[in-house]
Amino acid sequence: MLKPLARRAARLVESGLERIGDRDDSEPVLEPYLGYATPEGVVLRGRVLSHLRRSEPDAEQSRWTNLRQMVNLFVTDEVADVPVTGAGVTATSDAEGYVRLIVQGDFAPGWVDVPLAIAGQPPVPFPARIPAPDADYMILSDIDDTMIQTGAHSLARNLWTTFTGSALTRQVHDDALALMTTLVDGGRNPVFYVSSSPWNLHDFLDSLFAREGVPKGPMFLRDLGLTDEGVGASHLTHKGAAIDTLLAVNPDLPAYLMGDSGQQDAIVYRDVIARHPGRIRGVALREPAPGVGADDMAAFAAIEAAGVPCFHAPSFDGALRYWGVE
Structure with missing residues (x-):
């Protein structure tokens, strides 16, 4: 009984956030996350979304403006089944829009950028951290x-x-x-x-x-x-x-x-x-x-x-x- 009620409440919250936020119908975009190295290769992670809206914060703006800007981070439509390609590898976004690729390469320690792209769009740099060989922990x-x-x-x-x-x-x-x-x-x-x-x-x-x-x-x-x-x-x-x-x-x-x-x-x-x-x-x-x-x-x-x-x-x-x- 509690789970159905919780799900209904969560959907009402989602609906309320959508009314507060600013919607648009832009074509799907890639949002990169920070990747990491594994023995099998470098893991690049991101998400395919209907749009991105990011506002530069102003120290003098009101809490209501802060609220609208923060809600806009949550009011996104995830886009499934979109191929994302880069470094000779292709992956397809899942039902929640997430995409994950493992790429091979001779990467130097530190931060590297690997370009990934949706077909027909310019590439987006996906950053990843390569640990230094002399790291202690x-x-x-x-x-x-x-x-x-x-x-x-x-x-x-x-x-x-x-x-x-x-x-x-x-x-x-x-x-x-x-x-x-x-x-x-x-x-x-x-x-x-x-x-x-x-x-x-x-x-x-x-x-x-x-x-x-x-x-x-x-x-x-x-x-x-x-x-x-x-x-x-x-x-x-x-x-x-x-x-x-x-x-x-x-x-x-x-x-x-x-x-x-x-x-x-x-x-x-x-x-x-x-x-x-x-x-x-x-x-x-x-x-x-x-x-x-x-x-x-x-x-x-x-x-x-x-x-x-x-x-x-x-x-x-x-x-x-x-x-x-x-």
């Missing part, structure tokens, strides 16, 4: 309440912050920026962002990170498309699967995990450590709200019992010292 980090101030532990606060803010008003945690900057060591160690935020926010988050100096990294976000099972994959399932993928395609790199205690990251990370013994060097978890639940406390203890130092506090200051890497 990788960093896998959550975004909301870990890197940026969101209030994700409170659904009402999270929605208000997300939909009425802009890339100019959203705040990055200074302590998270300092920790991440130290860990990436000038870009030598790659970072990947694993978040339950929807793919619709990819460009917004990438722009926000660039503006605030947050180290750039491929993002693993969540599809919020409506299915018979509900809305997208669950938080725990999505994050755990994304981390499993990253550990598998970077078999020679151990990882540091960054997250927060407001969205069950401790439980996700505890289970990752159990599935991948010896791969995790340290865990850092922000406590965004006063008090920590019993489930999180038990997860902290289980992580430590597995031999992985688990730092948890309202700030990431002191995480490096706790890990013993200063």
Whole structure:
């Protein structure tokens, strides 16, 4: 009974967003996401949409303008069955518009751009990160309440912050920026962002990170498309699967995990450590709200019992010292 009601409510929300947003009938376009390297080749990811509307934020604009601009990121029609070609490879967009290609090539470490195109349209550069051969480890980090101030532990606060803010008003945690900057060591160690935020926010988050100096990294976000099972994959399932993928395609790199205690990251990370013994060097978890639940406390203890130092506090200051890497 609850699932049908939830699906109806979600469809009403979708309908409401469409009325607020600005629609148009442009021809399909490619939206590139940040790709990543695997032993089999470079994975390029993106989405075929009916149109893209992105507005440059203004610090003086109203919350209503912010709302319209943010809603426009969600009011898109995905276009299925569109061939996308580049680097000698072709893939077809799926029912949600997503496209994924694996390309071969002799790519230098760092960021590379691979041009992909819809037939009859100019190519679009798809960026991908190639890890340096001298990398010591990788960093896998959550975004909301870990890197940026969101209030994700409170659904009402999270929605208000997300939909009425802009890339100019959203705040990055200074302590998270300092920790991440130290860990990436000038870009030598790659970072990947694993978040339950929807793919619709990819460009917004990438722009926000660039503006605030947050180290750039491929993002693993969540599809919020409506299915018979509900809305997208669950938080725990999505994050755990994304981390499993990253550990598998970077078999020679151990990882540091960054997250927060407001969205069950401790439980996700505890289970990752159990599935991948010896791969995790340290865990850092922000406590965004006063008090920590019993489930999180038990997860902290289980992580430590597995031999992985688990730092948890309202700030990431002191995480490096706790890990013993200063």
